[in-house]
Amino acid sequence: MSAKTTTSILYLDGVSVSFDGFRAINNLSLVLEPGEMRAIIGPNGAGKTTMMDIITGKTRPDEGEVFFDGRVDLTKHDESEIAMLGIGRKFQKPTVFESHTVEDNLVLALAGPRKAIPALFHRQTKAERERIDEILQTIRLTARRDELAAALSHGQKQWLEIGMLLAQDPKLLLVDEPVAGMTDAETEETARLLREIAQTRSVIVVEHDMQFVRELDVKVTCLHEGTVLAEGSLDQVSGDSRVIEVYLGR
Numbered sequence: 568m569s570a571k572t573t574t575s576i577l578y579l580d581g582v583s584v585s586f587d588g589f590r591a592i593n594n595l596s597l598v599l600e601p602g603e604m605r606a607i608i609g610p611n612g613a614g615k616t617t618m619m620d621i622i623t624g625k626t627r628p629d630e631g632e633v634f635f636d637g638r639v640d641l642t643k644h645d646e647s648e649i650a651m652l653g654i655g656r657k658f659q660k661p662t663v664f665e666s667h668t669v670e671d672n673l674v675l676a677l678a679g680p681r682k683a684i685p686a687l688f689h690r691q692t693k694a695e696r697e698r699i700d701e702i703l704q705t706i707r708l709t710a711r712r713d714e715l716a717a718a719l720s721h722g723q724k725q726w727l728e729i730g731m732l733l734a735q736d737p738k739l740l741l742v743d744e745p746v747a748g749m750t751d752a753e754t755e756e757t758a759r760l761l762r763e764i765a766q767t768r769s770v771i772v773v774e775h776d777m778q779f780v781r782e783l784d785v786k787v788t789c790l791h792e793g794t795v796l797a798e799g800s801l802d803q804v805s806g807d808s809r810v811i812e813v814y815l816g817r
């Protein structure tokens with residue numbers, strides 16, 4: 568473990584994993600600082616999802632170091648422990664409870680899986696109410712709080728799910744293709760929303776939509792064949808001839 572692990576929120580070094588002899592992640596190194604938002608791009612099969620699986624404990628690396636918050640060896644923890652440690656993950660497809668109101672979705676998320684059902688029937692404390700109001704504002708759904716989640720647009724469901732993750736107060740949020748299927752206006756709003764969230768926590772966003780990545784205005788890492796092909800500003804990365812060859816030029 569190097570000195571860098573003491574200050575980074577996330578530190579991957581020399582990480583590799585193979586599936587039936589195929590190296591999906593190959594000597595991958597990536598460092599994320601506290602309060603940093605990073606965009607991850609790369610062609611299909613580059614290893615983006617597998618990298619997220621390694622961070623969240625779904626997949627164990629064959630080799631390499633994976634440290635969270637400067638000191639926690641993530642390879643020694645399982646998925647539920649890693650979630651409790653403060654890493655939240657949003658998958659591509661929203662999985663909100665359609666037959667509950669927007670607010671109740673947040674109440675359920677705030678309570679956590681064990682206390683979910685009683686949470687709907689107990690009187691909220693002032694602190695819980697304030698937290699829910701704050702999250703509703705962040706996810707632009709204050710005016711929709713009493714409506715069923717089923718009535719929301721696809722984009723708003725994505726925001727609600729982000730809100731449900733925020734209720735768990737993660738230090739690091741992993742977001743997989745948040746704007747797929749969104750309107751242009753929702754896409755723009757999502758970039759703003761994530762930038763606001765990144766003021767208080769670290770965020771990794773995997774996305775193919777380059778206009779959205781530009782709107783995020785953060786450091787970009789391009790993965791290819793399970794390793795970092797290029798890293799820097801979007802202009803630097805998108806001007807890299809190797810990135811153009813394997814990804815953007817296609």
Ligand SMILES: Nc1ncnc2c1ncn2[C@@H]1O[C@H](COP(=O)(O)OP(=O)(O)OP(=O)(O)O)[C@@H](O)[C@H]1O
Nearest residue numbers: 586587590591609610611612613614615616617618
């Ligand atoms: N459980 C698994 N078993 C076998 N092969 C796998 C498994 N998970 C991933 N792979 C392979 O590893 C490679 C990397 O896949 P991964 O899903 O991480 O890429 P990706 O960058 O997320 O792609 P996409 O943009 O299409 O989501 C692919 O070739 C994939 O087929």
